[in-house]
Amino acid sequence: MQVGHRIDLFEQAAASGFAVTDVDGDGWDDAVFLGLSDGPVLFVLGRAPYGVLDIKSSQKVADDGTVVRTLAATVQGARRILTLGSNGIVRLYGGWPLVEVATRTAAPDALAAEIGDADGDGHDDLVVLTAGQVLRYDLDSGALTGSLPISGHSALALARLDADPALEIILGGVAPGRVLDGATFATDWSYVDPFGPHVVAGRFAPDPTMRWFGLDTFYTLYRAEPWSPLWSASAHYTVTAAAAGDLDGSGDDLLLVGTLHAAMAIDPSTHQEIWQRNPVYEGVQRIAAVDLNDAGSRQVLYSSGAGSELLTLIDITSLLPSWTHQVPTGRFESVALGDVDGDGRIELVTAAQGEHFGTLAIFDAETGREKWRNQITINESAPFFLAGHDVQLLPHEGGAGMSILFAGESRSRGRATVANGVTMQAELLLPDDRDPMSVRRAARSATLDFNRDGTRDYAFATEALEDFPAGAKIYVYSGTDSRLLWESPVLGPSLATVHNLFAIPQDDGDTELVIALHDGLRAFSAASGLLTWSLGAPLDGATWIAQGVSGPEIVLFSATGGVTVYDYATRTPQRSFTLPAPLRAVAAPKGDASLLIAASNGRLLQVDGISGAVGATSEVFDSMEQPMQPLATLTRSQTSWLIAAATDHQLVRFRLDLDDRVFQGEFD
DSSP, X not given: OEEEEEOOXXXXXXXXXXXXXXXXXXXXXXXXXXXESSSEEEEEEEEOTTSSEEEEEEEEOOOOSSEEEEEEEEETTEEEEEXXXXXXXXXXXXXXXXXXXXXXXXXXXXXXXXXXXXXXXXXXXXXXXXXXXXXXXXXXXXXXEEXXXXXXXXXXXXXXXXXXXXXEEEEEESSOOEEXXXXXXXXXXXXXXXXXXXXEEEOBTTOOSOEEEEESSEEEEXXXXXXXXXXXXXXXXXXXXXXXXXXXXXXXXXEEEEESSOEEEEETTTTEEEEEXXXXXXXXXXEEEEOTTOOSSOEXXXXXXXXXXXXXXXXXXXXXXXXXXXXXXXXXXXEEEEOXXXXXXXXXXXXXXXXXXXXXXXXXXXXXXXXXXXXXXXXXXXXXXXEEEEEEEEEOTTSSSEEEEEEEESSSSEEEEEXXXXXXXXXXXXXXXXXXXXXXXXXXXXXXXXTSSSSOEEEEEEEEOTTSOOOBEEEEEOTTTOOEEXXXXXXXXXXXXXXXXXXXXXXXXXXXXXXXXXXXXXXXXXXXXXXXXXXXXXXXXXXXXXXXXXXXXXXXXXXXXXXXXXXXXXXXXXXXXXXXXXXXXXXXXXXXXXXXXXXXXXXXXXXXXXXXXXXXXXXXXXXXXXXXXXXXXXXXXXXXEEEEEEOSSOEEEEEEEOOSSOOOSSOO
């Protein structure tokens, strides 16, 4: 079954706004928003079960085109999350985890929408604005209860501006500003100038009655009774987002503003900025006042369209970020499972690609909580300044925890770092500037005692960077003094032809370094450095089985689903079978032929490695574009395994439990 997943790689965070409500009933507010990651994803940011702020839910939802608004609602007495798509579909989500519970139909091509008791009948309405009309829908039934033709308006806000029970509908845009009665759609007030593309209503000091701001490159405060503007000020930059928020519990709202360059809070009573954060990359998309930590005073949460920090939470006491969501630099290239810090819990270690610099991160494998991440830096000599292509976990002999090998590149230089998983301090950096691997990208790796000195050495598959001589080669470095021990001949045109490295101890004390290439296997002796044997067979990946049917075996597979198992000693085929295509990865979690785990067509498959029969299958968890899928397994007991997979957009964690029964159709 799926233990959990993380979708960290996304964009367009909260472009349709934040819906702030307690969706899981834990007593703390959550911020629900949509993002894009191979389609729309509904995220929930809030206090996670492990006690810290995190994105605690992320699930793919139906694609309704551009989602105009994401709103918190109460429908027929139940707490719901509402989304309105450009296709006019209204979706309601409820329960925990959130699931779609109902759909409605509204006007397509909406420009804005808000929820409130617009007609004053005691029940909330959904008010929708299009280019040609403003419409009111009963939220409980979904029925259209009123509409009015309009033009030139693109923004709306709801507020109680007079004594009658109906709310007013404030319309902003390029046309002259208008205020409508929410029940009759009669015009309460029309202003000579536009309110601008953003309108925000709130209790803005020093008057306790509701007022509203219109914002563009200026922001102007308006009032009712008498209808009039009160004051204006320059926003200095074009406003991209605005909201009202009581940040100190006084009952007075501040004006929260986002621009292309900054996020800020403005005190309407003094007309002064009381807080500003620069720089904001790619502009502020949405901004909101929240209390996600139950701190008594609210925080400011804002999103950016792109950049390394898509979400930022500002603590109003310190005026500093208390939480950010840092987007990985690219898709995860490698995953590994193990108790790296020696705390008795299993960690998921990952490495992501990037241009010169990549995300390296460690997560709790059970809960998904992030435990460590390399920091963004411009210091190229920093040990974790690298774009990772491979991760290996290396047990500490006689001690708790593990060492972690990250291999990849660092600004046009090959780079590998060995870190102590307990302290996350670098133990070894490879290579130095004079070494030939310094101008090559490192990817696949293996460890072995190459020179028989009792110390672990490191082998890397590499390819040339930039204009240096091309070709894939293997380099082996000493774990004692980092010197180059061995260099292979050119094995192929690029790293794309090198799929795996295996270090296989031999009975005579030698070690064979077996390289799985696109056209077969080649083995080199560590003792002599010479080629000892080769096997011609086209393949897209390979897996080592220490205990095969009659000895060690190597599994070769193709993306089209073909699997052939070879006896390691004789290099003769023992059996073959076909699995569903596209086949992206094969692992042997038990180390024997009785159980294989295959990643195929967005699912994990339990496969009998002798007969090729498929047993349990997981649910579909992602589409795959990359040719091979990072996959890691860890034995929890004789009948239970933890499995981690990386896709183009997410990290997924599964548990496979088997007993004497035969499971079919699900991991359980």
